[in-house]
Every structure is written in structure tokens, then in C-alpha cells.
Amino acid sequence: MGKLSLDTFLDTFLFSCYNNRTPWDAPAQNKDPDADGSCKDGTDNGGAAAVITTGSARNPIELEVLKRKGAKYTCSYDEEKNAMNLALDWTLEHNRSSDTIICSDSLSLITSIENRQSNLREIIDKLQQLKGRTIIQWVSSHSNIPGNELADKYAKEIAQDGEPPVTPLSYNAARALIKGEIRDQAPSHPTISKTYEHLSFKEDRKIGSRRDAALLAQLRSGHCKELAAYRHRIDNSKDEKCPKCQFEAETQQHWISCPATILKRQRIFEDENLSLGVMTKQPELVLAYAKETFHQ
Template identity: 40%
Template sequence: MGLLHTDGPSRPSPEQGAETRNCSAVVVTTGDPREPEVVQEIKIRGRTLTSSYEEEREALQEAAKWIETNTRAVDNKVMICTDSQSLVEAISNSSKDTENIRSSLNRAGAYTIIQWVPRHVSIPGNEMADKLANEAANSREEEPKMVSLSRAESCIKRTMKDGDPSHHRIAAVYSNHSRARDKKAIKTRKDAVLLARLRSGHCMASQRTRT
């Protein structure tokens, strides 16, 4: 059985005041897992804004592509080892963001097992993948990948916060405001906008109704 070990650690991001060094890696091995023989190493430079999940997914996607292209180089039975439990669950639940991984594996001729393994427990293949990922993080040979839309949106939501109301009337209205209650009661954005206008005392044009 061929064994592919993946790793995609995420380093500190710019908003945390540190240089970003994101990366992912795949180590393809054969033979005894205790003394594996390396078939190929794949290093992938990551994104400037990212998460461990995204980088782990990138590594597993590369592993799936390798299996699709090189099935005969290992065996008709392959195992991918990852230390990302959330990624394994996402694939098991057919999450939309793992669709490319599942498509590659479905096209491959090999019977593939995706196995979660705990990190830093002295599994040789995983240790090699971790070392390779660190090398990829420190490399400056490739430009970082483009930031994904979902990560950009997450960063914007986290950094862009509404300040306290400056107008005295609006401040008085929102002094006892409960975000939790609004979240439970308001079902649509249209209703949220209407409620905000009512609270702020903005004039609204009358709406015509059909008869």
C-alpha cells in the first residue's frame, strides 16, 4: 500500500503583527511505515491570509491529484494520512469545499483511504511532511497564492466593526439594545434595515400597495 502524508500548518497572520509563513506539503512513501521509502516530495507555498484548515485542504488536494496521476507508481490501494480532523469530517460529510478532492479521488483508479492521525507523535511520514512544510514556508522561490474569497470575507468581518452611535437620539435607542434578541427575532436583511431606520428616526417614503 502506498502512503501519502500531508501537512498544512498556518503561521501567524499579518493582523497578529507577525510575518506570515503559510505552506503545505505532501510526502509520498512506500514500504514499511516505520521506515518509509520516499517516492516523491511536494512543497506548496501558501497564502498570505489563510487558516490551518485551508492549508491542510490544499495539501490533501495535491495528494489527491498525485494519486489520480500516479496510481500505478504505488499500488491499487493508497492511504492518505492527515492530522486535520475537521478536514476528514468535511470530506466524510461531502462538504462543498472538498468537492475537488473527492472528484480527483473518484477519477483515480486506486482504492483510497483517508486516515486521521494525531500530530507530533513520532510517525515518520508525518514528521517528514511537517519538515517539508517548514521548508516550503521559509522558501522565497515562489510567490504566495491568492487569498481565497472566504478567507478575505472572514478577515473583513473580523476587523470591520461598527462603532458606538454618535447621535444622542440613536445612542439612547441603542443603549439597551440586545444583539442576541435581534438575531433571534429578525429573519431577513430587509427587516433588519427597516428596524434600523425606525430606531434611528430616518424618514421613509410611503409604499404603494396594489389593490
């Protein structure tokens, strides 16, 4: 096969199978690169490696190792790009016309190639120059896939070897550094600290609508107009007592422990004794509880 156009290349290049089988089941005897990048804590002292192997993918024969020392300040994505470039440079240098499989554990990089990201111009240009059929195969990291484990090993070795080169700081590396260094301090207010003690972005991402997310944030802060105590704070003519039990002010804590809604808590949470931490531990259930206890 000759040089592919960009459109043809992107339509035919990115496969997750090889002749309807994964590469691990194919009797490949060609020389194929495994590429991997590494950096400490995802932000500094990077390294990239590509391992050229032949034979069975389950029992590869290591032929050549390519390494590149990464920058002092970097990120995993940039080092994965470096590893891909190493693999492509080797493939181009050896003028491969037979089938080649390039394996990478970076799904974000492979997806970016497929989406023609502008910051991958160098990689896409090299891919256009390839001859033969080349398959980019995603593999799961740290899953005992031999070639990937070798690439990871050599990437870590070069990352720890010597002084890093002085290179301009990339946008991706700067973003990773900022994300790693700048963190919100733990809340000092006793009520808020209890409310947010189980904060999980994974759980919060399950909230399906902006309206629900806004209600949840208001409940967590206590600044929610559905709570009688808050309505009293902004208008002291309003009664602060709980409209359901009339026992005491309807604060966050009272709302999740009101004696008039015990049965609802038992049904929704399977527990009638809740702490403020439930606001972040079980946000979906908190919203379900809110929808059944407000506006009544």
C-alpha cells in the same frame, strides 16, 4: 476496483482501520502519501507538502516530496486542503490501482470530506476518479509518526521559502484573520476585571442550558435580580440588605462571602473564602451555589 460512485465512495472510503488493524500494523509496501499544511500563527505565509513513502509506516522510505507555497493570508484548513490536493494529484497521475493510504492530521478536513462540504468539490471530484482501494487515515499531529513528521517539516520549509503567490483571499482565511486581529479589550472596571480574571471558554462550554448561562452572565455583571442590591438599584423601595444575614447590601462580593452561607460554600467549593474570580474559574460550582442560596 473501478471508479466509484460518490455514494459508494463515501460509504467505503473513510476508514480508521486497515483489515481490522491500523495502517501502522499492516505490512504495507505500497507508495503512500502523507499530507500536511502549515502557516504562521494560523493566518499567514502558508505552505503544504505531501511526502510519498513506501515500506513500513513505522520506518518509511521517503521516495518523493511534493510542495506548494501557500498564500500570504491563509489558514491552517486551507493549507491542509492544498496538501490533500497534492496527495490526490500524485495518486491520479500515477494511475494507482493498488491500495493507497493517504494520512492527514487534519480531522476537520477529513470530517468535511465525509460530510460532502461544498467547498471541497475539487477534492471530492478527484476522489471519485481514484482506482483501487484508497484509505484516508487520520493521524495525531506531533506524535512522532514518521510520515506525518516529514510532511510537517517540508510544509514549514516551503512556507518560509520565497514570496507567496498573489491569490484571492478565501472565506476561511478571512475568518481566521478577523478572529486573530479583533479581540475584546480587558475590562477596565475594577469589579468586572476581578470577576473575569479567570475566564475560560472551555469551562463555560460545560454549562448545559441557556437558562444557567444567562444566570451566570447576570451574576458576573452584578445585574442579577436575585441580588438584593441590584433589586434596590432598579427600585429603591426594595431593601438592599442581604435577606440571609441582614448585615449589609447583598452585592456580588457579599453573596460569595455571606456569613449565613459559610457551610454551603465549604461543601460546594471546599473553601469558605472566595474571591470574585470564582465566577469564571469555577462556573459550574457557582451555579450550584446560586441554586442553593437564592429563592430562600
